[in-house]
Amino acid sequence: MRVGLDYRPGISNPNNGIGRQNVALATVLGQLPDVNLHLFTPAPADHPLRSTAHCPGWVSPADGQQRLPRRLRFEFGYMPWALRRLGIDVHISTFNMGLPLPPRPTGVRYVLQLHDLFQLQLKNHHSTWLRETVYRISDNLSIRYSVKVADRIWTPSQYSADEVARVFPAAAHKVRVLSNLVPTFTQEPVLPTLPLPSRFWLLVGTREPRKNVPWFIEHWQKARLTDSAIPDLVLVGGGEFVPPEQRALPGVHIMPALGDAELQGLYSAAERLWHPSYAEGFGLPVIEAMAAGTPVAVASGTSLDEIVPAGTPRFSPYDGAAVIELMHRLAQPDEPDRKALQDWARRYSEQPYRARVAELLQELQA
Template sequence: MKQPTSHSQWHGTIALIAKPGGPQTGVGRYVQMLQHGLEAEGLRVSRVAPIAPPLPSMVYFALRRLGADVRTFLMNYPVWADYPSADVYHLTSQNLATLLLFRRPPGRVIVTVHDIIPYMLRNNPQLSTYRTFADRLFDWLAMRGLHRADHLVADSHYTKQTLIEHLGLAPERISVVHLGIDHERFQPRVVTEELRIHYGLPSGQRYLIYVGSEDPRKNLGTLLQALSIVRRQHPEVELIKVGRAHFMAERQRLVTLAEELGISTAIHWLDEVPEEDLPALYSLADLCVMPSLYEGFGFPVLEAMACGTPVVAANAASLPELVGDAGVLIDPTDVKGLADALGSVLDGALLREWVCLAGPKRAAMYTWERTVAETTALYQKELYERPATHVQAV
């Protein structure tokens, strides 16, 4: 079969395998933007959600009575799906790779790996997020399933390296395709008084913003300790924490820590923030902080930079790859170092001016158009340059 000379001349059929739901999460946003972009390129796209295996309904009812919501669990780590006819089957998240062990699609299979951090931290009692034995077992099965894909797409070079080091996958079977951000949405915004009133963020204060969960790997304890140090010199500095509390035990630990540090009134826990309000909150903040120990891809640093907000981020995982020299990178285990970096950006006019100018230029490199173009090129390469099935034994 002759390969088209450009991706715009190829009109293949793609089945996107994805969990139900919208763009409220990073993965959901990726699926939505990828689907829209592929359709705009003229490809025929069908979106397929996993389904529960066809067991008698009484089995699911009995398991639910025992406290096991198996249907919901099997949406996250599926074992069954009905596949349409397609040229390429694209699993849009690594946890969906359990399908490849139980019900592999009939054609070429690509899997996007956002990160394998839960698996990497499975034996770390402080950072592991496994709640049950089933979490541990099915995530292990998903990692095994990745070996049965024809090709993998990693969000970052960091994620690709973790696949090589922790799963023993061959480098040539993994391509890096960075994600994008919506530059029409994420740009500097005028901060209205209505927004300040709605979120309880009065003028006259200076704000740090963190967007994300309380997953222990996000390292928010270090951020709170650094904030308490910064406030000794800058009592007007407060923290805006945006995002639902997906880890309630960790949220409570952080609330207790804030009380012990005497900074409880300086933290704004904003659990429910519509995405359309995020650009204005970034614009309101004096700087964005992301102190994560592990991060597969950090949307918030790019979103903040696109809004002209200075970024202080951990010199760890994928964050240096995204931030480059357009922000301030710190050792995420060094509380004083983080506090000093925050103070330097807050006080340093020249440093602040530099990162405010460099940030938008850096963020402009990350577009969904580029993500779609590179993904489409991978589809073609998989179909035309690697015609033989390539499944690595588990």
């Protein structure tokens, strides 16, 4: 089977959740015995990927692949002809949208990896009102088009699958669950070069409002004022979306986006990962933390309810008093059952993921 994979997330932002999953899927597809994998992406003139992937003749920066003119040029001006020329059987787009625009090559089947519908349901950060409006409209149209033309829609959680079926009932029969891959780390974890406190809680992902980070910091600060046992807070993902007054709080440490080895080092060193998101399609940092043997506490609702074991501390992402009470309770360090956490996380590791991808491709072939 000749499988095409849209590799734009892997080249533009390989450290965020969708980018990491794009890279992981490419790795697994490349290892399947009956798959002949072809990567497709625009790229800079000197990018090493040009020697192994199919790239348009025009030069494109690695970042900014989501910008509308570049997307249209790639999805309409390049992809339909490239898929036909290479005889691709199945083509996969991995970032909620992006399936090629017509004309559709005869015989090719389209797969849409739809992580969530929050681009339709929630507001994201943009630099201007005009930019926000343009992207809201274009994302809406692109997601709806991709849902319509996809032969299969892969979601990372049952929560996301149910949301797709609710919003797009005509597409419900096309939806399949493919949980995200959390690889077994083979490289040695390393701590970031920036200084770290001796004890800290960890939050990973700060960009979108749905991550609920300012709300969490506000109540962490209130808890800390009355309880000196509350650890410092380390945030990974940059601080531009954290209010300036919170960035300056004693005990708040902000890290940029990190590579796998440094992120793994932070997971291992953290006392606990907190994930306060009020809208989550999977919750990749939660599984990554448990894979390192680090306990977690998660907001209730959306997909976080299904990816953690029974007994995991949970809290409403809207109830400040309840999360403060939970922080006081969890401030006293207790030795976790790291093996049990790692065993749970293994259900999202390479072997079950590879088997599920092979099963879904076989279904398409049949």
